[in-house]
Amino acid sequence: MAPQPAPQPIEFRLAGDPADTEGWIIRSKLLNRPGLRDLAAASSRRALLLDPSQGAAWAERAFALTHCGRHAEALHAIGRALALDPADPGVLFRLTVALQRRGDFPACRTALDRLIHLQPDFPSHRWGRAQVRLHEGEYEEGFADYECRYWLDEYQQQAYRPHQGPRWTGQPLDGKIIMVTTEQGFGDTIMMARYLPLLKGLGARRVVVERAEELRRLFDGMAGVDAFVPRDVAPTPIYHVHSSIMSLPHRFGTTADTVPPPPRLTIPEEARAKAARLLGPRDDRFRVGIVWSGNQGFNDNHIRAAGLDRFLPLLSVPNTAFHSLQKGPPEAELQALGPDTPITALGPEMQDFADTAAVLEELDLVIMTDSSVAHLAGSLGVPVWNLVQHVPYWVYGRTGPTTPWYPSMRLYRQGPDEDWAPVFEAVRGDLERLAAGR
Template sequence: MKGLIIAYTEKFMHSLLNTLPESLIISNRYYYLPSFGNILYLEHLSEQDMDCIYISDEVNDQLKDISTIVEALASWFYVLKENGYLVISKTSNLTAQHIQQFLSDFAELSEFDEQNVPYYMVKKRIALPTKDVLHETAIKLCEQGDIDRAEMVLFKLYMLYPRFPFCYLLQANIWLQTKGGDYANVLWQRALRHTHCSQNLIFYALHLLRINNYHLGFQQRKDCLFKQDYFPSRSPIIPNMLDKRLCGAVEKLKQKTLLVWSEFGLGDEIMFGQLAYYLKHHCHVAKLIFMVQKPIKTLFETHPDIDLVLDASLMNETSFPDYDYWVYPHDLLAHVSEPFNLLPKRYPYFFAKHENKAKFSALMQSDKIKIGFVFRGNPSHENDKARSVHNVALIEPLLQFSEQIQWYCIQKEINQQERTLFDKYSIPYLGQYFDCMADTAGAVAQLDYLVSVDTSVIHLAGSLGIKGFVLVPFYTDWRWGYQGDENLWYPTIKVLRQRFDFNWTPVFERLKVELHEIIANRYNEEIV
């Protein structure tokens, strides 16, 4: 049995010992120490660590407002074991009303007006719902469009599990669509007060990126991963490279050789290729080398500002060219203080080669509006369940525009359901002929538009300057932001977003409206 005394002196405890029933007097008691964390958050103590927590009025100076009271109650309750007790001095700023309002679903309140120390006794119930059950309940309510009840469940989740990162992630996404970025900022600051766990730090960094605070967001991301000695590259770095990792401002790159190291997905590398112009012409890098994954090497060779492209799969310790600094693509903007939208850019920055275009020219002869589509990505992607469209019933109404639109399937792979549907509308399946991203570029460059979920192909279209629509889920990737149709990376790509109900149907209805407008503009007619 363990008890924690939230007090700075022994006066409170001596008085309390003369008042409490014997069952609440725990011999193994600890006075609060700074090593436990902040006195309100106890972030260095474990979940359900204490049988009893005694709270004196000496914390009044820190319980200044209702928000702080909520955070303190959630923190102390989290550290308390089931069937454990919070014993709270009645002279503290915590009132019975606070306890009833915020803990009534999880605790039983008793009041004692003893002469020495009047106090509240809050007993934590047993068999409380798990964080996963509450989180899944909130998601289901979102799917049903019942946001008010979803937020009520999320508040319960917070009061029981204030260190659970996905509680904040879901609530922040809701608030960004309903209240705006300031509310989400406050929420993530609260998360970090409760714990600086790596997941919260990464989620906060991603939040900063979603609100387009790239400099701070990428710094936060870089610092978090670096402190963990975690290097997430698909091409592992070599230990003796660490001394040459870029640190500080990009001004030091003037007349130097920079190696940009392969990291993460194909779409990421295509997107960050946009920074080559800035590095070469604003930072005055003498020689710019990109090491990329094999499928996109030929594509990167079309970039006018990249001096050398290396195939990551062929590199080893002895085959590197000389360089002064190296950097991950995701870390580049951590070294740039200027807002991303003000950086000089080349657009488009990748180009389809003649031989790759010729491979598809005969298959893509049409006087109609030529639109390609990608409705599913790589099934091994961590967010594929959310980002891909698996219901072909949503797709078929689009294909019925066949009198005005010539559709092309740009997906790399299709399942039997999709094949049956595409055969029904005689849609060419170009993805089966793609050997590398340069081939994909050869086909995409001949389109009028691309419609795609968030895969590398939409990044390719954006980098080629092709118009398009990206369909993004509620839990969207940071580069597409939280709100609006525009994005900072590709001026030709319009963003169509799921709302908090995780429902693709309104997204496809919006896409149909966009297609009507495209057809009307092309043929100068109204389609009803």
């Protein structure tokens, strides 16, 4: 049997034949990832100019446009793909993504139900339905669907370390040791820590909790927890049952009316002394903390983050003093403004969440786009104005200025056009009134 030729790199293949429709579709699929969606959309368009009957090209174009916020164009592309094959599960899946990102949840739910009927064993469809249900406050059904995440490919690869032994399913814990593991981001862990003290009430003999080093001081001495262990510790401590911390709302049967209050967090005195030194003596100005970006490793951070430039007009509000709590690469945006910018950079001084908590305690208000600091401020009861994208994290629901998870949080929402300008205009007006009345 003659040896098969090695596959050609896609760019080389297209350079040799720019009329290769399949090549442009493959290129679009390869580029359909964060930061490259515009290129993916352009590649699928090249394929469609060559052959508009290519349903795969319409589907890839729709997926790319959805993640670029071009929802009307995305739905048009999906319509063209469905016209070619009305029962293609891949196209239907892209339809659900487009409808969810647009905020059309009734239509999204209908499409998801159809997908689940066609492919009942695909966890991604139940995962999509979980997001819709949780956004709409249907917590019991939503958290039940949320459990399907264990079978998502990307989840198994990145988000969760599998543990041996039986998973806790909500039964009484009489005399048992339960191991609670963490997943997803720091904000999720801080938010769900409210359930840890409740486990003793179900009869647990010992509650052992996995914890990242960044949360060590903040969680020290938490009520109802017998021991914390570092994440990815080996060997795993002895336990009878285990549970992810993100499964606890489901196991406790949480509804929108029964969300428990945040737990008491620990702020060490040395952290408080450090915060006092960093902020200096109080004067009559309104102390405002700002954060403009979350973890840049999060796929949708480019949607939820607004950039420091959006916050700069707030600096002219009289009787205010601004302090940056930003951490990570986005700190460079503040450094680029130079030393005369009237924003105190506290990010480099905060080594863990206990340091951040101590600073938050000294502020009058935090204005920010969504990140772990929002969950920390909300858990501490610090007033926080959380500026969220049109379809935000499910915790914030779809409408209204409040969330049952954080009574001290006020939500400012983008409209369907996903424009930040009206959000910051509203924030500036409210801040002017608040600072003037101080």
